[in-house]
Amino acid sequence: MKKRIQKILIANRGEIALRIMRTCREMGIATVAVYSEADRTSPHVLYADEAYYIGASPAKESYLCGEKIIEVAKKSNADAIHPGYGFLSENSAFARMVRDAGIIFIGPSPEAIEQLGDKTKAKQLLRRTTVPTVPGTDEAIESLEEAKRIAESIGYPVLIKAAAGGGGKGMRIVERAEELENALRLAQSEALNAFKDARVFIEKYIAAPRHIEFQILADNYGNVIHLGERECSIQRRHQKIIEESPSPIMTKELREQMGEAAVAVAQSAGYTNAGTVEFLVDEKRNYYFLEVNTRLQVEHPVTELVTGIDIVREQIRIAEGDTLRWKQNEIRLRGHSMECRIYAEDPSNNFFPSIGTIQYLRSPNGVGVREERGIEEGNDVSIFYDPMLAKLIAYGENREIVLARMIRALQEYRIAGVITNISACISLIQHKEFYKGNINTGFINTYFGDGFPQNISDEEYCVSAIAAVMLMENKRNSNVQTSVQQVHSSQWKNKKFTEYR
C-alpha cells in the first residue's frame, strides 16, 4: 500500500527551502524547517509550520549535521526529509541514516547516490553502456606522481574535480605541469571542506564546450522519462549564472539522442526520483557525459515552465510510491524559459562575495516572470552560506520575447545593501553573441575577461549630482522639521500640563 506523506522536514535554507515548502502547502503536507543561529528570522523559518534550531551558523555545525536533523525529524514526527540542493543532498551516508531511521528520503536511494553521484564510479558504470564520456581517470587520484603521469598521458590542460558534489567546489583547471601540485592540494582541501570527501579525479579539459543537461524523473518501478534539456553554459568560477530551455542549438534529433542517453544513465544505476544528467557538448555537437546530480537542481524552474510540471510535487509522489504520471511521448515542451541567478557579489571585482544587510528590496513582477527568493529586506547576507540571493525566471513563447522580458525584469529589481550581479546579467543578455545563442562555458572569459565595468551615462552623472544635492538638502530640512516638532510638542505638553493644573 502506498504511504501518503503528512509532514516533511526540509533539510535546507534559503530560496530552495521556501520553494519546497510552497508545494508541500499546496499538497496539504505540513512543513518543518531547521535553522542555524544566523537564520532565526530567515524566510524559510517564518514560512514553515514548525521550526527547530540545529546549531551555530557555520554549515558544519548546523545544516551539515545529519544526526541533528534526523533527531528533529523524529521529534516532530516528520514522515519524510527533503534535502534540497547542496548541504547533505548528495550525501549517501545521510540518505542511508534517514532510511535506517524509518523516514522517507525524498531523492534517490543511497546506493544510486553512491553509484551516480560519485563521478569516478559513474564513469566506470557508463563504460558498459554506449553513453560517451570524457577521457580521464576511472579511479580517484592517490598521489601527486600518479596525477602527473595521468595528466601527461591525456595531455594538458586537465581538470581536477571533486569525486563528490558539484557547484565548482573542489574544481581546478591546470594548464601546465608545474601548477599541478598546488591545484591538487587546493581541490582536495576544498572538496574535504564542502563534501567531507577529499577524493578528486583528473580528466581532459575540453575547451569552450557548452554545458547542456537533461532533467529526468524515475519512479520506483523502472520507469524513467526526461523533461528536455537546459542550457547552462553561462558560468563564472564554474558556477552557473544563466540557464535556459530549450538550448539554442537543440534539434529534435539531438534531443532524442541525448534524452535517451540520460535515461540510459539513470537506468544503469536503478536511479529513482528526480535527477539531472549533465553533458558537455563541443562545437561539432558531440556530447560527452559529465556527471549526474542526484538531487533537485537550482535551475529546475526553467524546466517547470516549459513542461508545466511541478518537479517537487513529482518528487514527493515518487517518494510515496506512485508511478510516473506521464510516458515520454506525453511530455510536451512549450515556449522558452530562462533563469538568472542573482548573487551578492561584485562583478567588477572578480565576483568577490559581498556581505551586508539588505536595506531595500523590491522584486520584479508582471507577465511571464517568476522569482524564487530566500531573503527579505532587513536580512543579513553573511559569509556562512552561498551568496545566491534569488533566482529570476522569465517565460514566453520564444527566446526573443524571453530575452526582452528578462532584461525588463532585471531592470525592475531593486536590491540595496549588498552589491549584486544584476547589471552584469543585463550586460550578458544584451551581448550580441548571447542574443544569437553563440555561447559556451568560456563566454564570460572571452567577452568579459576584463570584468563588467559600470558604464555611467552623462545623464546619470547629472542625475546623481542633482540627487546628491537634493538629498543633502532633504537631510537638513528633516532636521529642521524634527526640531520644530520638538518645540511644538513641548509647548503642547506645557499647555496640557497647565490645563490640568
Add this chain to the structure above:
Amino acid sequence: MGKKLNVLVNERTIEVLQQDENTIFAEGKKYDVSHKQIDKSHHSFIINGKSYEVIRTEQRNGKQTILLNGKEIVTEIQDDVSAIMKKFQSSKKENHNYEILSPMPGLIATINITIGESVKPGTKLCVLEAMKMENDIVSQREGMVKEIFVEERTIVEKGIKLMSIG
C-alpha cells in the same frame, strides 16, 4: 540667487547650481526637479519630466552612496574646506610598507608565513576561505614580513589589513 557646488560623482566632478527648491543647473543645463522621499532610503525624482528612483544606501564622511538604474554611485559634495582637507590628508600619507588587505570577507584558514620571513612575488601568504571556496592570497612584491595583524581561524571583513611587508 543660488549657490554653486562641485559634486564629485564617482571620479567625475559635476558643477551644480541650485537656483531654488525646484530648479537646478548641472553643467550649465537647467533642470526642473521634483523630489519626494518615499521611505527611509527610497526617493523619487522627476527631472525634466523623466522619472528616476534613487535609493540612498550609505551616508558616511560626507559621502552619499546611491543606487540609480541598478548602478551603485558614490557622490560627494565638495566645498573649499573639504578640498583642502583632502589635499592635506593625501600628502600626509606616505607609507613605504606594502600592506596586504583582505580582498573579500572570509575566514583566515591558514597563515603560511611568519614575521621576519622574506617573500617574493607569488609567495603564498595565507589562505582565505569564503563562501566555501579557498583562495590563496599571494605577495605581489619582494620584501620581509613586518607584521601580521590577523590570526588563523578568524573572520575578516573586506579591506582589513592582514599583514605588512617592508
